[in-house]
Amino acid sequence: MDGQVTVKTLKDVVIRFSGDSGDGMQLTGTIFSDLSAMLGNTISTFPDFPAEIRAPQGTLSGVSGYQVHIGSESVRAPGDSADVLVAMNPAALKVNKKHLKRESVIIIDNDSFGAGDLKKAEFSTDDPFTELGLTTQQVIAAPITSMVKDGLKEFGLDNKSAVRCKNMFALGLICWLFDRPLEHAEEFLDRKFGKKPDLRNANIKALHDGFNFGANTHASTTVYRVENQQPKPGRYLDINGNKATAYGLIAAAERAGLELFLGSYPITPATDILHELAKHKALGVKTVQAEDEIAGICTAIGASFAGDLAVTTTSGPGLALKGEAMGLSVIAEIPLVIVDVQRAGPSTGMPTKSEQTDLMQALYGRNGESPMPVIAATTPSDCFYSAYWAAKIALEHMTPVILLTDSFIANGSSAWRIPQMHDLPEIKQHTVDLRPETDKRWRPYERNSETQVRYWAKPGMEGYEHRLGGLEKDYRTSAISTDADNHELMVRTRAEKVAKIADKIPQLEVEGDLDAELLIVGWGGTYGHLYETMQEMRAVGHKIALAHFAFINPLPSNAEEVLRRYKRVVIAEQNTGQFASYLRGLLPGFCPLQYNRITGQPFTVAELTEAFTKIIEQ
Incomplete structure (x- = not known):
């Protein structure tokens, strides 16, 4: 493409990287997101993994995607639609x-759009x-695979290893399109392949x-810059x-003066918590893959x-299996954090x-009143x-606590300002040291009369x-009892x-207009989409x-008044x-309206805006 290249400044942009699971699109998106965050952009990401493991290459069921929304101002959601799509094959398109x-x-790898590739994608x-x-749409078609293979001949890589570098070629092209320096990407590749210099150098060469x-072909007449x-x-x-x-669990253990223990069985999408905690033995973290x-x-x-801060992690099917043991932790009144990374069931x-x-x-899935x-x-x-907070509540109130996250926020990312430890709320273990002075013999279920929290005695404490x-x-x-009234x-x-x-928990906050004609209520990982919907509707006068x-349980003390x-x-x-x-x-x-969707995909701001506008106009 000939002619002068112009630079256009954008407030925000949504980029989606997509290809086969083996094309490295998740890694490419992650590096570009990290690079953007380092440059001062706000980001929100959405890794979209295929549900089918090892689907046939080039087929629709094997497409993996990674979407990132970068902006010069606050970005809360990964965006509804892409301004740029990198499609490594016809199925991704x-x-x-x-x-x-x-x-x-649309950026495509021309080498992957042959007759056989189109047939696999059911064109x-x-x-x-x-x-x-x-x-x-503007299409930038580049023979990515062949250029990568030709460009990496000097490294003596086998064909498979050379072709696997094509995601870095795509990343380099995106960095040019968005006026991004390559230094941060090079540093990432240096860390990842530092012990394999040929792979390191090959990936950096493909990036450049x-x-x-x-730059040399003027692949687009416009390059873009998102202000920082x-x-x-x-x-x-x-x-x-x-x-x-x-990290939150590690910080809580440190603040409470305890060692952290995780007992967990691997399950998608929670396994990465186990993987991460297993790296931190030096911080007093103990992990057991059960x-x-x-x-x-x-x-x-x-x-x-x-006497540890104890945690177990899982997803929905695993939470069901843990039900009886969760009941044990309720009746024993011991501190325990149960993390459920929700997925589609x-x-x-x-x-x-x-x-x-x-x-x-999470609220009711146990036998008995628990x-x-x-x-x-x-x-x-x-x-x-x-x-x-889950750890703080568990330790201070001697109770198991369920923390619900979900696959969207568990795998998605955003820029996080690392807090100072002294800025985090204090965590006070409810141990027998807090027991009022008395001549009476301690009993395991002796409680604080105001909070009903029992006192924690740990093994090795004489007299306890x-x-x-x-x-x-x-x-x-505290002896075993079958008395009806006692039960x-x-x-x-x-x-x-x-x-x-x-x-003891923060009150419910309301964002937006105090005199609102409609209150949107959400919980958990939908916050970003609901917030951006609110802002879009306010921008047009609603x-x-x-x-x-x-x-969720208990609700903040002002929840009823707000609702x-x-x-x-x-x-x-x-x-x-x-x-x-x-x-x-x-x-x-209380008779609220409802908006519900169960597709396994995040909400979109467009659909929410349309639905809520109809409610207002009724």
């Missing part, structure tokens, strides 16, 4: 057609763009070849939700009894897709603070030898203990507010209405 804006840019003609109706291809914001001073990290969860879900939580219960369902369908299981605090993280970076178990205990003596007293005491936590819940303040309330969630049903049960006469 076809699957992502629905994610493209009308005037978007019926040799012109995929016309067949898909993609007539208004892609950049130079764009001036962030609050501090150290920043592009972090995904699973890593943030791990033989099954039940063993995972039972080892954690044992570690809690022994039921049963195995769609392991790589995201939903909010475990809420009722109340348990439930917290839901709202963004990838909020996973740090939610994990910290004891045992706990799953049988009901006498309120006064009711203990059931109500455990429930009261959890309910009183409402006095009076809108958002109340987003992170603390009854507005004439029209709509609850948006990625299930059939679990939170709406929960609130109706707690608040007699």
